[in-house]
Amino acid sequence: MDHRPDQQPDRPGDAPAPGHTGDALLRFAFEAAPVGIACLSGPDDRLVAANARLCALLAAAPEDLLGRRLADLVDAAGAPADPVSGAGIEQCWRRGDGSTVWVTVRAGPSRDGQRVLTVEPAEDHGAAARAEQTRLALAFSGLGDWSWSRASGQITLSERAAEILGLAPGPSVAAETLEPRLHRDDLERARALVQEAAPLGRAYAVDLRYRRPPDGQEVWISVRGRAQLGPDGAVVGMIGVVQDVTAREEARRALHDREQRLRVATSVAALGIFEWHLLDDQALWENERMWEIFGRRPQDGTISMTEFFREVMHPEDKGPFRAAVADALQGEGVLHATGRIRRASDGTWRTIEMAGRFERDNPGGLPRRLIGVVADITDRRLAEERQTLLIRELHHRVKNTLATVQAIVGSTARTASSIESFYEAFVGRIMSLAHTHSVLTEDVWQTASLRGLLENELTPYADGPMTPEADGRVTLEGPAVDLASEIAVPIGMAIHELTTNAAKYGALSGRAGRVRVRWSLEPEDDRVVLRFEWRESGGPPVAPPTRQGFGSRLLQRVLSTQVQANVAIDYAPDGLRLTMLAPLPKRNVALNPLAKL
Numbered sequence: 001m002d003h004r005p006d007q008q009p010d011r012p013g014d015a016p017a018p019g020h021t022g023d024a025l026l027r028f029a030f031e032a033a034p035v036g037i038a039c040l041s042g043p044d045d046r047l048v049a050a051n052a053r054l055c056a057l058l059a060a061a062p063e064d065l066l067g068r069r070l071a072d073l074v075d076a077a078g079a080p081a082d083p084v085s086g087a088g089i090e091q092c093w094r095r096g097d098g099s100t101v102w103v104t105v106r107a108g109p110s111r112d113g114q115r116v117l118t119v120e121p122a123e124d125h126g127a128a129a130r131a132e133q134t135r136l137a138l139a140f141s142g143l144g145d146w147s148w149s150r151a152s153g154q155i156t157l158s159e160r161a162a163e164i165l166g167l168a169p170g171p172s173v174a175a176e177t178l179e180p181r182l183h184r185d186d187l188e189r190a191r192a193l194v195q196e197a198a199p200l201g202r203a204y205a206v207d208l209r210y211r212r213p214p215d216g217q218e219v220w221i222s223v224r225g226r227a228q229l230g231p232d233g234a235v236v237g238m239i240g241v242v243q244d245v246t247a248r249e250e251a252r253r254a255l256h257d258r259e260q261r262l263r264v265a266t267s268v269a270a271l272g273i274f275e276w277h278l279l280d281d282q283a284l285w286e287n288e289r290m291w292e293i294f295g296r297r298p299q300d301g302t303i304s305m306t307e308f309f310r311e312v313m314h315p316e317d318k319g320p321f322r323a324a325v326a327d328a329l330q331g332e333g334v335l336h337a338t339g340r341i342r343r344a345s346d347g348t349w350r351t352i353e354m355a356g357r358f359e360r361d362n363p364g365g366l367p368r369r370l371i372g373v374v375a376d377i378t379d380r381r382l383a384e385e386r387q388t389l390l391i392r393e394l395h396h397r398v399k400n401t402l403a404t405v406q407a408i409v410g411s412t413a414r415t416a417s418s419i420e421s422f423y424e425a426f427v428g429r430i431m432s433l434a435h436t437h438s439v440l441t442e443d444v445w446q447t448a449s450l451r452g453l454l455e456n457e458l459t460p461y462a463d464g465p466m467t468p469e470a471d472g473r474v475t476l477e478g479p480a481v482d483l484a485s486e487i488a489v490p491i492g493m494a495i496h497e498l499t500t501n502a503a504k505y506g507a508l509s510g511r512a513g514r515v516r517v518r519w520s521l522e523p524e525d526d527r528v529v530l531r532f533e534w535r536e537s538g539g540p541p542v543a544p545p546t547r548q549g550f551g552s553r554l555l556q557r558v559l560s561t562q563v564q565a566n567v568a569i570d571y572a573p574d575g576l577r578l579t580m581l582a583p584l585p586k587r588n589v590a591l592n593p594l595a596k597l
Contacts, residue, residue: 036103036119038070043113045070054119057103060096070117071170075100090122146225148175148238164221164244166212183209183218190223198227198235207245220249272374274302274356278367281305293352293376295345314340314349329367333358338377351378447482450530453492454517457499461508461515473508478519481530484585490562491532491582498534498578506576507539513575514538521584530582536575544571 030037036054038047050065058065058073065073075092088106095101101121108116144161148154155173162169165178179187186208197204205224212219225240272290276283283302285291291298294312303311309318317339324337335356340349356372454476458466462474483491499508507513516535521528536542559565565582 038117038119039114040070040117041114045115047073048114057101057119057121058093058095059099064096093119143241143243145239145241147240150236161242164242165210166214181211181213194225198238199233201227201229207249219244219246221245270375274372274374276305276370276372278369290374293343293350293374294341295343300344308341312341312344314342316340328358333360333367335370335372350376351381353377447484448488448492450481450483450491450519451476451478453483453488453495457495458515458517461499461503473514475514475516477517479521481519481521481584486585487563487582490558494559494580498576502536502539502576505540506542507536510539512538524583527586528584530580530584532578532580532582534576534578536577539575541573542571542576543573 030049030051033051033053036057037049037051038054039049040046041048047065047068047070050062055062055065073093075094088104090102091105092100092102103119104122106118108118142160144164145158146161147156149156153174153176155175155178157165157167157169157173159169167173182190186206190206190208193204193206203224203226205222207220207222210219210221211217222243222245223240224242225238227235228237228239230236270289272293273286274283274290275286281304283304285302290302294303296303309322313321321337321339324335328335335354335358337354338351339354340351342348343350353375354372355375356370358367358370360367455466458474458476462472464470464472466472466474466476468475468477502508502513502515507515514537516537517533518535519530519532522531523529559567559580559582563582565580568579570577
């Protein structure tokens with residue numbers, strides 16, 4: 001039966017008209033063919049003839065099929081490619097009752113814009129059903145499938161693939177039109193990957209940045225594919241899947257950013273990051289700071305907890321450290337422990353603080369690993385010890401200062417003849433004491449220069465440089481000596497008393513008088529002794545005092561008790577002479593804030 005609209009079919013039994021025997025035979029062959037036959041015409045492949053087998057296969061009347069486009073009959077989700085001459089492909093076609101059927105379609109030769117397709121049920125209906133199920137499973141999992149034909153140059157997209165790429169489903173786009181939408185760096189990387197894998201028929205996978213139409217929003221897509229090779233080994237097409245992985249990529253980048261921020265924070269805080277796996281007693285050190293703290297190199301490898309306790313931890317700290325680990329395991333799993341370790345690089349003992357949390361497989365399960373940080377707190381501990389020493393030193397100094405002020409008040413009051421003389425002597429001594437303390441406070445080592453104390457008192461009486469070469473009224477000669485706080489205060493007050501006495505009664509009371517001060521350092525057993533000599537000359541004749549004032553008591557008693565000095569005073573007629581031998585105390589290194597820890 002010929003279903004072309006411009007001819008009426010012959011009735012069964014009618015003899016062919018004269019001259020039309022060939023046409024009748026062709027119509028008979030067309031109608032009796034055991035396969036469906038579809039004649040297509042025009043650029044949009046409209047159906048102009050369909051035999052009875054095709055109508056039965058599609059459960060449609062002839063008038064429902066004629067004039068329809070091929071694209072209207074083929075289900076887009078089941079049409080990965082357009083049939084080409086001589087090739088048979090499986091497609092899913094829509095039936096008149098709304099159902100679908102999987103068919104094998106073969107294309108015959110084309111002529112004058114017309115072509116013929118043969119359509120028959122797919123040989124393996126189960127395979128077609130499984131293919132459809134696979135396609136649905138891909139769609140439900142967020143994957144869209146695609147195929148590319150080398151012959152047509154077209155990429156055919158499933159509905160899900162088209163949705164991901166923002167395009168129409170079916171054979172909708174040429175490969176070249178997609179390239180401008182891909183990020184340049186990703187495109188070059190993808191090209192190199194495909195060019196390497198395609199000739200071998202090997203699968204490939206690549207993540208790309210893609211600007212999706214119509215708004216140009218940039219998304220991340222994951223493309224996987226494999227080339228289809230012809231009999232001669234040439235690439236005839238490709239098939240694959242595409243997935244929108246924007247959320248995954250954003251999560252990955254957010255995680256990477258958080259890890260970077262954590263690494264920066266731990267680096268600034270000088271924290272080492274580690275993992276300790278309990279079952280196999282293996283440690284993983286996450287950053288360089290861990291290697292620095294333990295003084296090891298990456299090629300040396302990390303250490304297990306067994307090695308940590310056996311070879312690295314200080315013997316005295318093993319017990320408390322183990323107890324802290326046990327408490328964490330038995331409690332909430334949070335560990336805080338402190339102890340000393342021997343650093344491998346130089347053998348020094350360093351104090352560390354470890355904090356972490358034990359992870360368990362389930363709330364009641366065994367701990368699986370410990371994740372934590374380690375800090376080297378040696379500097380902090382030494383700073384705390386130094387602060388404690390400084391506070392004790394401050395308390396001692398304040399106590400001595402108050403005792404000294406009390407002595408100054410009492411002695412000055414006993415020797416003063418009037419309020420004015422008391423005020424003058426008391427203020428001078430307090431100012432000298434204040435100056436010495438000011439010098440001590442300004443120095444980081446809490447010391448005072450002996451030359452500085454002398455220059456502070458004697459400069460007002462000097463007539464020029466106080467050097468031996470100048471040979472002036474005041475001469476100072478000796479090496480640089482820094483006096484510790486415990487002896488700087490009494491020696492400073494002694495210099496003040498000597499200067500005041502010389503200005504009132506001795507060599508500095510007249511213009512011809514001179515004062516020469518010499519000092520040196522002399523070793524004695526395991527200590528160093530300061531030899532200090534004060535010489536006056538050219539002043540009024542000197543006589544021994546008839547009574548002992550504050551100055552005399554200071555020079556003889558205070559220097560002897562507080563400085564443990566041997567003091568000898570000679571009241572020679574031509575000028576006062578004083579010699580002092582004072583042992584210099586050893587300095588406590590912990591009090592030096594500039595000491596290298």
